[in-house]
Amino acid sequence: MNILQDLEFRGLLNQVTDQEGLQKELEKGIVKLYCGFDPTADSLHIGNLLPILTLKRFQEAGHQPFALVGGGTGLIGDPSGRQTERTLNEAEIVVQWTDKIKNQLSRLLDFERETNPAKTVNNYDWLSQLTMIEFLRDVGKNFSVNYMLAKDSVDSRLEAGISFTEFSYMILQSYDFLNLFQKENVKLQIGGSDQWGNITAGMELIRRSGEEEKVFGLTIPLITKADGTKFGKTASGTIWLDADKTTPYEFYQFWVNAADADVINWLKYFTFLSKEEIEVLEKSLLEAPEKREAQKALGREVTTLVHGEAAYKQAVKITEALFSGNLSDLTAAEIEQGFKDVPSFNATNTEDLNIVDLLVDAKISPSKRQAREDVTNGAVSINGEKVQDTAYMVGENDRIESKFVIIRRGKKKYTLIRY
Structure with missing residues (x-):
């Protein structure tokens, strides 16, 4: 055509x-x-x-x-x-x-x-x-x-x-x-x-x-979202093309989280996939929406186009690490991207710190009693690994590139400890 x-x-x-x-x-x-x-x-x-x-x-x-x-x-x-x-x-x-x-x-x-x-x-x-x-x-x-x-x-x-x-x-x-x-x-x-x-x-x-x-x-045409919200805006603000203002990971997340009602139109608008390729993805969306193949293709195509293939692969790596909870393989640069908007705590003391004390100091748990319960109940993980010993000392071996420790309490509450 x-x-x-x-x-x-x-x-x-x-x-x-x-x-x-x-x-x-x-x-x-x-x-x-x-x-x-x-x-x-x-x-x-x-x-x-x-x-x-x-x-x-x-x-x-x-x-x-x-x-x-x-x-x-x-x-x-x-x-x-x-x-x-x-x-x-x-x-x-x-x-x-x-x-x-x-x-x-x-x-x-x-x-x-x-x-x-x-x-x-x-x-x-x-x-x-x-x-x-x-x-x-x-x-x-x-x-x-x-x-x-x-x-x-x-x-x-x-x-x-x-x-x-x-x-x-x-x-x-x-x-x-x-x-x-x-x-x-x-x-x-x-x-x-x-x-x-x-x-x-x-x-x-x-x-x-x-x-x-x-x-x-x-x-x-000016783009609108099917749900009526403004295109290009998220809870954290505008999606910029500058990687310093919107990281490639955040950029990828915007596209891969496209609603089913929007994704096919966005594939047509923003990718160079052929009519036949888009029709295959549309069929997948109708028959197996849980696979989110259309959204993944959208995220891949637009992120690669704007930021390059290496940035796309890095965004996927961060996404998969967050989904699986296996965070130890992430580099410090990848952690900066993936945890840009999560609460953080600056650790002024570089000495080893008891896990219970750290949970309270970083305001992850409201009290030492609650912190002990969180640990013994298996609700706390460090860099994706559960810690159930209240005597555990968080030290140099836990720090990713000597800069970060990622603590998760419950299923989704992450806190980034910065050194």
Whole structure:
């Protein structure tokens, strides 16, 4: 199937300005396309993953993707999908975030191909060169206020209020499309469904600028969870693409814990598995949901794609160790990942410590009496091994790489002892 048919199968076509015309353009040869990513944080998150992977799908189909990092528009703020004004970030911060995001994009798109290598561009390079008079005369004159007010991104903010700064965002993004069309012959802009107004405004600016070649716009649906909760959010917060903000283990856990109602759609959206492979997993989900083969495939594919195979295998190792309770084979780095959110206790005394005293000091057991009962009843384990001797001394031999001891009380209550 061709690229548009593949996107349709995956449910990734939300709106297309002229699908038949775009298909003909794609059949002629390499089409250059772009998607913009504003640096509103120091990392992209999994909500950004869908448009990035859509760029990658076009690249795999032989077309050339441009990833635009909004070093300029990031200083302004996109009102799309927001009910309140964004807080403006300092220019130095936006520059730092821009560099980090460019680095993340470089890991997900192929910049080394001979025929259609991906490219990153920064709209600060051209927006910062515009003078106010030039912007108003040559760009702003092409937009009527009525036209802009009719766009959802603006209309939805009128009651609460919108500043001229954010009101002008649409014009700046439109100028991006015009600039890339004129300098790079980029003919297609893609984005989330909330970007439809900005994309079509860019197409209108190109037309009003006297360009006769046709350009196109395509949007991808915004992802929602079947249970109504926000996609990309967990109890511990946003799922980031930066391994320092969301560890590969946490990242893997998000995908492998996908609900049955979501997992097949997510396999279509976020993996490059074929239609036939996804249908096999869908059949497994219906016939043997307890095996969770679809979820495991999802976790494997997306974690490998974003963090690499070694990080995926490490995430599986941590998962299996936690499930089995056999923790002694974990390295200190793996423990840092797997126990990032569990309670911890900093042991200031490096001498051997009686198990009962340690349970009380670390507030694992509320009293010495309860601690003794927990130990003698077999409710306490150290690094996955049960300890039932109240005279047991927790010492150097118990420390993993001299840094950690993992104590479990009951079936699930873990505490990390740090040395």
